[in-house]
Amino acid sequence: MNHRLRAVIFDVDGTLADTERDGHRVAFNEAFAAAGLSYRWDVAEYGDLLTTTGGRRRIERYLRSRQHSADEAAALATKLHKDKTRRFATRIRTGALDARPGTDQLISDLRAEKVATAVATTGTKDWVLPLLDTLFGLDVFDVVVTGSDVTELKPDPAVYYETLARLGLSAGEAIAIEDSANGVQAAQAAGLRCVAVVNGYTRDQDLSGAVAVLDDMARPGGVGVLRGDPQLRNGLTVAALRRLLVA
Ligand code: XBP
Ligand code: MG
Numbered sequence: 001m002n003h004r005l006r007a008v009i010f011d012v013d014g015t016l017a018d019t020e021r022d023g024h025r026v027a028f029n030e031a032f033a034a035a036g037l038s039y040r041w042d043v044a045e046y047g048d049l050l051t052t053t054g055g056r057r058r059i060e061r062y063l064r065s066r067q068h069s070a071d072e073a074a075a076l077a078t079k080l081h082k083d084k085t086r087r088f089a090t091r092i093r094t095g096a097l098d099a100r101p102g103t104d105q106l107i108s109d110l111r112a113e114k115v116a117t118a119v120a121t122t123g124t125k126d127w128v129l130p131l132l133d134t135l136f137g138l139d140v141f142d143v144v145v146t147g148s149d150v151t152e153l154k155p156d157p158a159v160y161y162e163t164l165a166r167l168g169l170s171a172g173e174a175i176a177i178e179d180s181a182n183g184v185q186a187a188q189a190a191g192l193r194c195v196a197v198v199n200g201y202t203r204d205q206d207l208s209g210a211v212a213v214l215d216d217m218a219r220p221g222g223v224g225v226l227r228g229d230p231q232l233r234n235g236l237t238v239a240a241l242r243r244l245l246v247a
Contacts, residue, residue, distance in 0.1 A: 005242045007116035007167050007174040008106075009160065012123050014179030014199050020184060021201070026139065027088035027185055028055065031080045039066070047201045048195070053122045054153045054184050056081035061094055081124075088170050089127040090135055099135045102218025107140050108142070109238050118143040120163040120186075122174070123155040143167050155182045160190035175245050176237070177217075193245055195236065198226065212243050213230070240241040 009139070010015045013019045015115045039062070043048065046202055060077035068076065110117050120143050123147035134139055143166040150158040164171060170190030178184050178194050180202040187194035188209040196202075196210035197217055203226075207213050209230045212228025218235035225232045229247070232240055 005115055005238075005245050006169050007118055008110055008241060009118045009120050009174055009176045009187070010103075011176070011178045011180075011183045012119060012121040012128060012131065012156060014202060014247055015100065015177055015183070015197060016119075016207075017097050017099055017131065018199055019097060019131070020044065020199075023091065024084075024088060027084045027091060028059070030079075030087050031084040034083060035076075035078075035080060041086065050201055051182070052153070053129055054147060055084060055124065056144070057153070059084075062210065084177050085124050085126050089130050091095055092127060092199045095134065097131065097135070102135065106217060106236060106238070107136060111140060115241075116142040116167055116174075117176075117236065118145070118163050118167055120145050120159045122147040122159065153188035154188045155189065157190035158184050160192060164190065166190075172245075175241050178198055179211070181207060195241070195244060199234065211247065 010016050025041055028042050044100055049058050052061050056077050059071045059080050061087060063073035063076055064070065068167055107117055111169035117140060119132065123146055125146040128146045129138065132141060145159050145163045145166065147153055150162055152158040152214065160176065164174065174192060175193045176187035176194040177186055179199055180194055184194050184196055184207050193211050194209065196207040196213045198213060198215055212232055213226040214232060214236060215226060222233040223235050
């Protein structure tokens with residue numbers, strides 16, 4: 001097996017940017033209000049709903065729990081999710097979201113060392129591309145695969161299989177960076193090693209499939225190493241990722 005690091009595959013939501021609490025959640029609530037519905041997802045409830053990946057599926061599951069029929073929930077979820085996606089994309093273009101600390105530096109260091117950079121997300125293409133473009137510039141990524149490009153969402157490995165196929169690499173040549181249990185499971189099921197970089201919603205999830213768990217990619221004074229080599233407190237560098245691929 002080839003153990004040389006040839007690509008790093010980034011998740012988006014919660015990993016490249018802290019999008020959920022003050023981004024997606026707000027856009028979902030705006031879509032409910034615009035449709036004349038009284039549903040509102042508060043910060044805690046949204047954390048529970050995140051166990052369902054995919055915004056359309058998340059709405060559908062919620063509507064079913066609020067006694068909508070299966071047909072009604074499916075149709076309404078499609079309509080609400082379309083509106084939510086449009087609202088979130090607009091919000092992104094106003095510069096409302098920031099990249100997580102250390103992401104920019106890591107991406108440019110990887111490129112300087114000729115390690116490919118890719119994105120594998122369950123998010124919808126219509127907001128993912130504007131987000132990546134606004135925060136990093138789309139041309140810094142060699143491959144971008146979104147939830148719109150696959151039929152099964154994380155924890156299913158489909159998005160990772162597709163990303164590896166487009167990179168032309170095998171799982172042993174790349175490493176994934178994720179923030180959540182669903183994401184780690186998806187990467188692991190595709191045969192990839194995965195580092196978890198948690199946020200407020202995912203810190204207490206079961207991330208046992210990850211090779212290391214950090215609380216940030218970079219921070220002045222060092223990041224918190226929740227599991228893994230204490231040396232990782234210096235942050236997620238190219239050298240650290242190379243070590244994690246073979247450790
Ligand atoms: C992210 C998701 C997405 C976002 C919302 O999971 O599950 O559904 O929450 O985006 P991951 P959409 O970080 O594991 O990829 O509304 O476009 O689905
Ligand atoms: Mg994520």
